[in-house]
Amino acid sequence: MSTIPPLLETRGLTMRFGGVVANDDVNFALEEMELRCLIGPNGAGKSTFFKMLTGQLTPSEGRIRFRTYPIAGNLPHQIARLGIGIKTQIPNVFNGLSVRENIWLAAARAARRDASTIRAKAIVDDVLERIMLPHLAEAIVGQLSHGQRQWVEIGTVLAAEPELILLDEPAAGMTDEETVRTAEIIREINKNRALIVVEHDMEFIKMIAKKVTVFHQGRIMMEDSVDAVLADSRVRDVYLGKKVAA
Amino acid sequence: MSASVKLSLQVVAILVACVAVAVMPVAVDLFQLMQFTLFASMAVLALSLGFIWGFGGILCFGQTAFFGLGAYAYAVAAINFGDSTPAILLAIIVPALFALALGYFVFYGRISDVYLGVITLTVTLILFNVFNSMAGDAYKIGTARLGGFNGMPAVPTFNMPFDPSSVLFPEQSWYVTGGALIAIYIGLRLILRSPFGRVAIAVRENETRASLLGYDPRAIKLGVFVLGGAIAGFGGALYVNWGAFVGPTIFSLSLSAEIIIWICIGGLGTLIGPIVGCFIIEYLISQIGSQQSFNSNLVLGAILIVFVLLLPKGLVPTIRLLLEGAGRLATKGRGQAPNAAPDLSAGQPVGAE
Numbered sequence: 001m002s003t004i005p006p007l008l009e010t011r012g013l014t015m016r017f018g019g020v021v022a023n024d025d026v027n028f029a030l031e032e033m034e035l036r037c038l039i040g041p042n043g044a045g046k047s048t049f050f051k052m053l054t055g056q057l058t059p060s061e062g063r064i065r066f067r068t069y070p071i072a073g074n075l076p077h078q079i080a081r082l083g084i085g086i087k088t089q090i091p092n093v094f095n096g097l098s099v100r101e102n103i104w105l106a107a108a109r110a111a112r113r114d115a116s117t118i119r120a121k122a123i124v125d126d127v128l129e130r131i132m133l134p135h136l137a138e139a140i141v142g143q144l145s146h147g148q149r150q151w152v153e154i155g156t157v158l159a160a161e162p163e164l165i166l167l168d169e170p171a172a173g174m175t176d177e178e179t180v181r182t183a184e185i186i187r188e189i190n191k192n193r194a195l196i197v198v199e200h201d202m203e204f205i206k207m208i209a210k211k212v213t214v215f216h217q218g219r220i221m222m223e224d225s226v227d228a229v230l231a232d233s234r235v236r237d238v239y240l241g242k243k244v245a246a
Numbered sequence: 247m248s249a250s251v252k253l254s255l256q257v258v259a260i261l262v263a264c265v266a267v268a269v270m271p272v273a274v275d276l277f278q279l280m281q282f283t284l285f286a287s288m289a290v291l292a293l294s295l296g297f298i299w300g301f302g303g304i305l306c307f308g309q310t311a312f313f314g315l316g317a318y319a320y321a322v323a324a325i326n327f328g329d330s331t332p333a334i335l336l337a338i339i340v341p342a343l344f345a346l347a348l349g350y351f352v353f354y355g356r357i358s359d360v361y362l363g364v365i366t367l368t369v370t371l372i373l374f375n376v377f378n379s380m381a382g383d384a385y386k387i388g389t390a391r392l393g394g395f396n397g398m399p400a401v402p403t404f405n406m407p408f409d410p411s412s413v414l415f416p417e418q419s420w421y422v423t424g425g426a427l428i429a430i431y432i433g434l435r436l437i438l439r440s441p442f443g444r445v446a447i448a449v450r451e452n453e454t455r456a457s458l459l460g461y462d463p464r465a466i467k468l469g470v471f472v473l474g475g476a477i478a479g480f481g482g483a484l485y486v487n488w489g490a491f492v493g494p495t496i497f498s499l500s501l502s503a504e505i506i507i508w509i510c511i512g513g514l515g516t517l518i519g520p521i522v523g524c525f526i527i528e529y530l531i532s533q534i535g536s537q538q539s540f541n542s543n544l545v546l547g548a549i550l551i552v553f554v555l556l557l558p559k560g561l562v563p564t565i566r567l568l569l570e571g572a573g574r575l576a577t578k579g580r581g582q583a584p585n586a587a588p589d590l591s592a593g594q595p596v597g598a599e
């Protein structure tokens with residue numbers, strides 16, 4: 001039994017859209033500094049779960065606690081200021097602005113917490129380096145490839161320096177090389193931050209994962225180590241046709 | 247276009263505009279100078295909507311509400327105080343507070359963009375009806391009669407700060423109005439370079455992303471909206487200074503629509519565009535009005551259709567694209583762009599006068 005309270009905890013979290021129950025009584029806990037992978041077939045409710053954690057959706061029922069703060073139903077900017085950052089499934093960037101401006105907007109908000117403008121610039125340069133886009137710093141984001149836009153978004157999340165980072169399918173649309181680099185970045189972030197990563201790509205999961213939570217029809221079906229989850233027959237069943245073969 | 251080229255073009259434009267304002271009284275006759283004074287006060291109104299729509303993403307169909315409130319606030323205060331100095335301040339503060347109240351209701355009430363247009367339009371109609379019906383002795387603020395549909399005639403025009411005895415001459419009024427237009431343009435440029443302006447543009451680009459980074463889109467939009475209201479109100483004071491009169495038709499829908507046409511023609515998402523559009527359209531309307539051979543609304547409609555079909559981005563962005571193309575050609579060729587570019591760019595502000 002750990003005596004340290006979890007970083008994030010949900011109790012009975014439920015989201016209904018009319019008759020559709022997208023999340024059904026989800027009880028979830030994440031430790032400080034933990035890296036968790038979330039998998040599950042299409043429509044399992046993973047993105048809906050993230051939207052409730054970040055205030056984009058107000059849960060129909062249930063509680064969410066981040067550190068000591070109850071955050072269910074808070075507005076996105078309030079939750080962001082507490083230190084939760086998200087890369088959404090559908091790329092969410094400032095398409096009309098340059099890469100540098102995108103990152104700066106995130107860094108400026110983070111630097112405001114300790115009232116330093118010099119720090120914002122340092123963060124921007126550091127993040128550009130980490131997402132390997134310094135040569136495209138002045139490019140307009142809307143004109144970049146899908147994979148590069150994904151990285152810009154990951155860059156904005158990093159620059160905001162959140163305590164907890166949520167990544168919804170970060171490797172989607174990336175080349176193999178870019179995917180490997182993304183896995184590297186995730187492991188690097190995890191040295192001093194907690195993350196939850198949603199992915200379908202099992203090879204990718206194997207590169208980064210420790211503990212895996214499986215969503216199915218809005219519920220948590222199973223929660224265990226990577227190997228145990230990939231070996232489970234029920235998981236194979238719900239992923240029928242997907243490449244689960246471990 | 248690179249940031250430094252853009253900046254130097256803006257500086258050139260400002261310098262040309264300053265020179266134009268300075269020499270105008272000797273270049274044209276008094277009647278024309280008065281007309282340009284009117285256009286410049288309207289251009290302040292154009293700038294206010296160009297800012298909140300083009301950079302804040304807020305399409306307000308009733309920007310005349312703030313223009314009109316500013317005009318009435320100025321008139322009432324100028325009549326009561328006999329000095330235009332506090333009246334000008336009130337013409338800024340009253341519409342700004344009104345924008346604050348209205349904007350709070352709209353943005354914090356999570357009312358969608360479509361309804362924002364409807365609500366601002368409705369508010370303008372209500373204001374028109376309210377001011378239109380306040381005729382008679384009962385409707386007085388201090389010594390100022392609001393005059394209902396007759397409006398308020400003989401409003402004191404601008405005087406030297408805190409010196410009601412020295413009323414401005416038409417030339418001086420032109421300097422004040424043209425100078426104010428340039429000052430507001432520069433002020434907005436500076437705001438757009440400040441952190442607040444950059445975040446406002448980010449909210450326009452992607453509200454969800456901005457909020458997920460910790461910015462409150464409601465507060466940002468409210469700030470932009472209030473600033474737009476304050477500028478429009480100031481434009482209202484300049485307008486009354488021009489005509490010494492204000493009536494309820496200042497809240498008319500046709501003026502509200504005209505502002506949107508100025509911006510569409512000049513170019514949304516630029517600050518020069520709305521000014522250029524305003525001067526061109528208002529000049530055309532005044533020319534048509536004096537000829538009597540065409541209906542000005544018909545011509546206005548035709549111009550708008552031509553622009554929407556042929557130059558949907560508007561004049562200024564189109565010229566900017568042409569410049570970029572010319573610049574690229576020139577750098578490929580023998581590098582004659584340095585001559586060509588400033589010539590063309592100088593055409594923008596000259597057209598604006």
Ligand SMILES: Nc1ncnc2c1ncn2[C@@H]1O[C@H](COP(=O)(O)OP(=O)(O)OP(=O)(O)O)[C@@H](O)[C@H]1O
Binds near residue numbers: 017022041049
């Ligand atoms: N705004 C909404 N209105 C109605 N139904 C919704 C809405 N958002 C999600 N749903 C439904 O909720 C369920 C869960 O959707 P969600 O996007 O969370 O799944 P997911 O696990 O992220 O799937 P994927 O792997 O395809 O991204 C789906 O059945 C979806 O159709």
Ligand SMILES: [Mg+2]
Binds near residue numbers: 046047048089168
């Ligand atoms: Mg999803």
